[in-house]
Amino acid sequence: MMLALRRACIFRALVFMAFLPPPQCAQDPAMVHYIYQRFQVLEVGCDNMLMGIKSLKIVKKTMDTDGSWMKDAVSDSAKVYVFIGSRNNTVWEFANIRAFMEDSIKPAPRKLILTHSWQGTGQVIYKGFLFFHSQGTLNEIIKYNLQKRTVEDRMLLFGGAGRALAYQHSPSTYIDLAVDEHGLWAIHSGPGIHGHLVLTKIEPDTLGVEHSWDTPCRSQDAEASFLLCGVLYVVYSSGGQGAHRITCVYDPLGTIIEENLPNLFFPRRPRSHSMIHYNPRDKQLYAWNDGNQIIYKLQTKRKQPLQ
Numbered sequence: 001m002m003l004a005l006r007r008a009c010i011f012r013a014l015v016f017m018a019f020l021p022p023p024q025c026a027q028d029p030a031m032v033h034y035i036y037q038r039f040q041v042l043e044v045g046c047d048n049m050l051m052g053i054k055s056l057k058i059v060k061k062t063m064d065t066d067g068s069w070m071k072d073a074v075s076d077s078a079k080v081y082v083f084i085g086s087r088n089n090t091v092w093e094f095a096n097i098r099a100f101m102e103d104s105i106k107p108a109p110r111k112l113i114l115t116h117s118w119q120g121t122g123q124v125i126y127k128g129f130l131f132f133h134s135q136g137t138l139n140e141i142i143k144y145n146l147q148k149r150t151v152e153d154r155m156l157l158f159g160g161a162g163r164a165l166a167y168q169h170s171p172s173t174y175i176d177l178a179v180d181e182h183g184l185w186a187i188h189s190g191p192g193i194h195g196h197l198v199l200t201k202i203e204p205d206t207l208g209v210e211h212s213w214d215t216p217c218r219s220q221d222a223e224a225s226f227l228l229c230g231v232l233y234v235v236y237s238s239g240g241q242g243a244h245r246i247t248c249v250y251d252p253l254g255t256i257i258e259e260n261l262p263n264l265f266f267p268r269r270p271r272s273h274s275m276i277h278y279n280p281r282d283k284q285l286y287a288w289n290d291g292n293q294i295i296y297k298l299q300t301k302r303k304q305p306l307q
Helices: 008-017 029-042 097-101
Strands: 002-005 048-061 067-070 080-084 087-094 110-119 124-126 129-133 140-145 150-156 175-180 183-189 196-203 208-218 222-228 231-236 244-251 264-266 273-279 284-289 292-302
Touching (some): 080 097, 110 150, 208 222, 222 273
Parallel strands (some): 002 244
Antiparallel strands (some): 048 292, 067 080, 124 129, 129 140, 175 183, 231 244, 244 264
16 A cells, blocks of 8 residues: 655645745754644544445435535534536435435425536535535636525635546546545645645635645546545546555655555445545545445544654
8 A cells, every 4th residue: 555654854845835934854943833833733633544444335326427425524414415417506405314315205305506517526515515616617616605505705726726637537527625524625636746636725714725735646547535534545446347445545744654554445336436525524435336325334443643
């Protein structure tokens, strides 16, 4: 398994990106202060690491090969949101997961027509807002108020975002958004680094970029990724009925020890996943595979402290 642990003077790149003068080395007190100030958001309240995919549950099967489905990543709402296809402006809102599973259950789903269309399968819902890559734009992310049905804010994601597919086996997703215990993230393929993924932490209230990292995880042969406790897990496959496995794990803080990572495989599926998103509230993965809406239950354990 490829493991990326950023240490010592690698933080110089992050300082440069934040328009701050880089200290000379990681032992410099200024660097220690910088790391504390800039990364304390990733160190609070979450020390779990993924150890395995325990089981899967096929919640429903639709006729649509591509799409995404989810619940709000942090609120207590039971509502389920469904995005059919890879380009559309229609969102289906179900009262709960049972109403989504059984068409006869009332109330009927609510049809939400957005003022802007979304592109790809990288949408997320966070604190009542929908975040998505705006169709027809290279790198615009829209924050949409689902209650008011209006655009709350928008941003341009730089670093080459939108110029190439984020994952080889997800042919419509150029920017994949994600939520974990630390908040909102974006994943995309970066320029000039041979198709390696770029990970960006976004402040959801202001849509400002907090940090950005060039990861060693390739977009080639990738089909999806997700974040759990600030660590990026990238899923790879051959694109057919072969194994779906996590073979690149990127931890910006370097808190994962390679020897503690097992082989991480998903149950065999007939096609690549259209999306895999982690929900930090119920600690499960929501996935879409060949028209099947799937929940994966996870096995985790606490990270071992670095010596």
